[in-house]
Amino acid sequence: MEDFSFMTLLAVFEEIFGRGLFWTMVAVAVAITLAYLYVLIRDRSMSMRKFLLAQLSMPFGGAAAVWFVMIMTSSGFRDIGGPIDWIVLLGVFVAGAVGFAILVYVAQSLIRGKAPEA
Amino acid sequence: MSDLDHFTASRRGFLGLAGAGGAALALGTGAAQAQKQRTSARILILGAGAGGAAIANRLADRLEGAQITVLDGKQEHWYQPGFTLIAAGLKPASYATSSLAGWLPRGISFVNDYAAELDPEANRVTTTGGQRIDYDYLIVATGLVLDWDAVEGFDLSMVGPENGISAHYASPELAEKSWHALDRFTDQGGVGMFGRPATEMKCAGAPVKICFLGEDIATTKGNRAKCEFIYNAQAQNLFGVPVIHHRVRQIMDERNITYRYQHVLKAIDPGAKTATYITPEGEITDAWDFINVIPPQRAPQVIRDSGLSWADKWVDQGWIEVDQQTLRHARYSNVFGIGDINGVPKGKTAASVKFHLPVVEDHLIAEIAGREGTKLYGGYTSCPLITRIGRAMLVEFDYNDNLVPSFPGLIAPLEELWISWLMKEVALKATYNAMLRGRA
Numbered sequence: 001m002e003d004f005s006f007m008t009l010l011a012v013f014e015e016i017f018g019r020g021l022f023w024t025m026v027a028v029a030v031a032i033t034l035a036y037l038y039v040l041i042r043d044r045s046m047s048m049r050k051f052l053l054a055q056l057s058m059p060f061g062g063a064a065a066v067w068f069v070m071i072m073t074s075s076g077f078r079d080i081g082g083p084i085d086w087i088v089l090l091g092v093f094v095a096g097a098v099g100f101a102i103l104v105y106v107a108q109s110l111i112r113g114k115a116p117e118a
Numbered sequence: 119m120s121d122l123d124h125f126t127a128s129r130r131g132f133l134g135l136a137g138a139g140g141a142a143l144a145l146g147t148g149a150a151q152a153q154k155q156r157t158s159a160r161i162l163i164l165g166a167g168a169g170g171a172a173i174a175n176r177l178a179d180r181l182e183g184a185q186i187t188v189l190d191g192k193q194e195h196w197y198q199p200g201f202t203l204i205a206a207g208l209k210p211a212s213y214a215t216s217s218l219a220g221w222l223p224r225g226i227s228f229v230n231d232y233a234a235e236l237d238p239e240a241n242r243v244t245t246t247g248g249q250r251i252d253y254d255y256l257i258v259a260t261g262l263v264l265d266w267d268a269v270e271g272f273d274l275s276m277v278g279p280e281n282g283i284s285a286h287y288a289s290p291e292l293a294e295k296s297w298h299a300l301d302r303f304t305d306q307g308g309v310g311m312f313g314r315p316a317t318e319m320k321c322a323g324a325p326v327k328i329c330f331l332g333e334d335i336a337t338t339k340g341n342r343a344k345c346e347f348i349y350n351a352q353a354q355n356l357f358g359v360p361v362i363h364h365r366v367r368q369i370m371d372e373r374n375i376t377y378r379y380q381h382v383l384k385a386i387d388p389g390a391k392t393a394t395y396i397t398p399e400g401e402i403t404d405a406w407d408f409i410n411v412i413p414p415q416r417a418p419q420v421i422r423d424s425g426l427s428w429a430d431k432w433v434d435q436g437w438i439e440v441d442q443q444t445l446r447h448a449r450y451s452n453v454f455g456i457g458d459i460n461g462v463p464k465g466k467t468a469a470s471v472k473f474h475l476p477v478v479e480d481h482l483i484a485e486i487a488g489r490e491g492t493k494l495y496g497g498y499t500s501c502p503l504i505t506r507i508g509r510a511m512l513v514e515f516d517y518n519d520n521l522v523p524s525f526p527g528l529i530a531p532l533e534e535l536w537i538s539w540l541m542k543e544v545a546l547k548a549t550y551n552a553m554l555r556g557r558a
Contacts, residue, residue: 011557015548073543074208075536079508084528085536 029099036102039109047109054105061100062093154182157486162243162253164233166190168198168554169259169456169471171221175556176479178223181486186225187251189243191232192218195554196290199468199546202324202504204293205286206331207301208543214290221554233260236424238450255482258438259456260421262320262466264288265414270385270394272411281388282308284410286328287320299408300328304336307344308407311393316352316382317414317435320458320466323501323513325349325412326356326366332408333373334506347374348404350381350395358464359519362503365532369505383411417459426453428461437461442517443494445478452485454478462497464517469500472553498522502542510538 014022040046069092070076080089161177163170166188174188200214222228231245236256243251264287266274277285277295282303284296303310312329314322329349336345349356349370355363356370356377370377381395381402386409394403417427417436426447427436439448440455442462447453456474458466465474473495481491497517502510513531514522523531529538552558 008552008558011552011555012545012548015551016544069540073508073540075508075539075543079506079536079539081509081535082530082533084530088537088540 032099032103032106035106035110039106043109050105050108050112053108054101057104058097058101061103062097064100065092065096068096155180155483155487156182157184159254159486160185160252161187161255161257161482162251163188163257163259164190164236164243165259165261165457165459166192166218166222166228167195167259167261167457168468168550169261169474170257171195171218171554172471172475172556173257173259173456173478174226175221175223175554176475177482178226179556180479180483185227187227187229187253188222189229189231189233189245189251190218191230191246193230194218195221197547197550198320199542199550201286201290201293202327202331203543204290205284205296205300205328206335206507207297208507211290211294213547214293223556233420236420236426238424238426238447238453241452254452255485256450256453257456257478257482258421258426258453258459260418260459262415262458263418265416266411268414269383269411271388272386272413276388282391282406282408283386283388284328284408285412286410287324287412296410300332300335300410303408304332304339304341304345306407307336307341309346309348309405311348311350311404311406311409313350313381313383313410314352314412315414317416318432318437318466319412319415321501322358322466323503325410327504328410329375330369330373330505331507333375338507347376349375349377350383351377351379352382354379359513359515359521361519361521361532362513362515365511366503369534386411415458421459426450432461442497443477444481444491445474445495446481454482462495462517464497464499464515465495467499467501468550468553469514470498472558473498475553496522502538502546504539504542505534508539509534509536510542511535512538512541 017025066089080086161184163174163186170188170190174186177184177186195216195218197214200209203209204211204213219228229245229249231247231249233243234246235244241253266272274285274288274292276283277288277292279298279302282299284299286293286296310332312325314325329347333347336342356366357363367377380398383393384396384401385394391407392403392405393409394401417438421427421438422436426438428439438455438459438461440446440460440462441448445455445460447455456478457471477493477495480493484491498514500514503513504510511532511534512529514524516522521531523529529535549558
């Protein structure tokens with residue numbers, strides 16, 4: 001590979017989404033992560049009730065991520081060819097699922113506040 | 119400059135984008151910024167396509183005090199790897215167009231005109247407007263010209279669904295008209311003719327791709343039974359690299375696409391809907407309902423008149439006589455070539471441009487600094503060879519016809535994969551744009 005670096009990757013992402021949108025998305029992801037850390041520190045523990053709902057929401061986040069990628073790329077499940085395709089598909093699903101779970105957990109914590117553990 | 123559909127510049131970047139971002143990020147170490155080289159050299163870049171714009175950005179970044187001039191008469195920049203997607207109805211014409219001047223760096227001089235005369239003995243170019251530009255170093259990045267007149271009976275005004283004629287190499291607008299022709303053909307059925315010219319050409323995979331895409335679209339519409347697909351190869355193979363030829367032949371067999379070797383399009387008759395091909399057995403004339411025309415390709419006349427071309431190779435085409443590895447002119451050491459214009463056996467793709475850039479940059483800057491350049495170009499050419507909407511094969515090869523996969527063991531070059539399609543559809547244009555800005 002010629003001249004590949006982290007900067008190249010950033011440049012490509014900026015080109016895909018546009019500089020403003022890309023860094024906004026990075027900022028949103030960082031903000032959600034920070035909010036997650038904030039509620040964890042504030043509550044001093046994971047709320048298993050909130051975590052259960054977050055876990056239950058994971059398949060929806062994963063499915064939504066896969067659906068988004070397929071729509072955006074004019075492709076479908078019939079195009080999955082070799083092992084790398086399954087790995088990528090799984091990666092997209094897992095990323096969507098984990099991201100959505102964190103979002104759901106944070107949203108519950110921020111909206112409902114610190115709930116007493118059952 | 120440029121190319122039609124081949125391209126894979128930051129291929130690991132693509133992989134990262136396609137899902138393994140974390141792994142790709144771990145590879146990153148940050149580009150080492152070279153110190154700026156001071157010079158008062160006058161550098162003239164002919165052409166502001168993929169190669170010209172990118173090298174202008176790279177040189178502006180590396181040099182201080184240089185007088186860099188870019189000469190190009192076009193107003194628009196065309197993202198040519200997108201033409202296949204436009205011709206398959208997946209993108210609008212606007213997908214491939216942008217303002218040419220917007221890609222050029224600040225601090226250089228852009229002359230919006232064409233070269234009329236190039237004198238490498240006097241180190242001088244004269245524009246069609248009469249402006250004289252003297253240079254110390256010349257970078258030829260003009261790209262090539264499509265010789266439509268060489269196809270008898272054909273005119274670009276014929277392109278569209280009314281005549282069943284496609285010419286997706288011509289321009290973004292004509293690629294879109296070509297889609298309407300393909301759309302109608304795959305609705306109504308009949309005989310579809312595909313093929314490639316006998317000259318060197320940009321993106322030798324594009325003629326195959328549009329044939330595969332047409333077959334896929336007809337199948338999706340449920341009209342495959344009434345469509346016949348015929349691919350006319352100019353040589354005794356379907357692709358110049360033997361291992362890829364065999365794979366393409368296998369797919370054409372599987373999908374019932376007829377292929378004929380040594381059939382070169384000579385003329386078409388749009389009224390009678392026939393095409394005449396030159397074959398070893400003489401001329402033959404066939405009927406069609408749809409035909410995709412790709413004409414012979416040559417160096418621009420100003421280059422052919424300049425004395426930069428090979429005297430004993432490609433004499434009907436005029437590619438410039440550069441060293442295969444350094445891309446430096448064999449007779450004029452202050453002249454370099456980037457992209458389609460280079461008289462080398464492979465490399466008329468945007469992915470090749472990506473690999474030409476660091477080599478030319480290195481040798482030019484070394485020369486200015488009084489050193490010897492060290493980087494070499496090995497013939498790297500690549501192509502996300504689309505086999506249907508949603509799948510492609512990421513073929514990459516070099517001068518020796520060896521496959522040079524960027525992700526050995528991960529992305530199989532001869533396997534039809536979704537990830538290779540994702541690269542083409544999502545990451546390619548972004549990487550191309552980053553390359554133009556000198557950032558990839």
